[in-house]
Amino acid sequence: MKWDGHTHSPFCRHGSTAPLEQYAMAAIAHGCVRLSVTEHAPLPPHWVDDAALCAMDVGELDAYIACVQRVREQYAGVLDVCVGIELDYLSGNVGFMENIVHRIDGALHDVIVSVHFVPGRNGTMRCIDYTPEYVRTHVLPAYGTMDRLVEAYYDEVEQAIASVSMVSGLPSRVRLGHVEVIDKFRAVLPPYDRAYCDERLLRLVPMLAHYGVGIDLNTAGLRKPHCQRVYATQSFVDACRKADVPIVFGSDAHDPSEVAYGWDVAMLMMQ
Ligand SMILES: [Zn+2]
Ligand SMILES: [Zn+2]
DSSP states (O other): OOEEEEEOOTTOSSSOOOOHHHHHHHHHHTTOSEEEEEEEOOOOTTSSTTHHHHOOOGGGHHHHHHHHHHHHHHTTTTOEEEEEEEEEOOTTOHHHHHHHHHHHTTOOSEEEEEOOEEEOGGGOEEESSSOHHHIIIIIHHHHSSHHHHHHHHHHHHHHHHHHGGGOTTOOSEEEEOOTTGGGTTTTTSOOOOHHHHHHHHHHHHHHHHHHTOEEEEEOHHHHSTTTOSOSSOHHHHHHHHHTTOOEEEEOOBSSGGGTTTTHHHHHHHTO
16 A cells, blocks of 8 residues: 655644645655655653754644644545654653643544654753754764764664553554664764664564554655665564564655655565
8 A cells, every 4th residue: 555654744843834735635646545644743842942943832733633634534535644743752751742642632543753862961852863063063972972872862762662652542553753863964974883773773673563663664864965765774674574563654755745755665675
């Protein structure tokens, strides 16, 4: 089934302002039968300095859900538009994640749990996929080396997978977002030990199976000039398939033109 399981909306603070109908029309044009709209969920106040760039406010959540539901009704029978969110794993604040899920109260079809933040200095949270300059200036100094940052990132990812058991009210379709987003700026950041990263990826597979969490086979990296690859290795995808971990394609479209982007590349990895 051609399904884009990770897309954004006009409620995104760093994406296109195009109406959601344009994402739906793009999905239909690409032959998709399902489109999951998974906007960034609100963040707790003061979580990061630039929260306004990251996600909608809590006060916008109801309007966002209503918008997806309206488009869902509009395209019923043509395209299965699903209500979703991309929920940040909030280290030490799982209660906030649960609050968001409860506020949406049963309307959710898809939840993508993503790690976009790692602890920085003095207890601040720092975004790892904003810009290479930001990572170099605000994230790397707290770790010293890229290897240590990668290690901290995978520690957060493991906690994110386990957090699913602490959040009540999640739908059955829960996926781990873009597992290798730490690779987004690989061409311009210091290199790191690839073998270690591959090993950490494989270690996630039994955890995913245990907690009933799928993966978002995310093609956004293909469009990023400093990455140019899918956020997953072939060995990781193969191991997930072997362990019956659900794998759902995700373009991570932040503009209607990006819906279904990289579908063929992702499908080659699924052969
Ligand atoms: Zn985004
Ligand atoms: Zn994301």
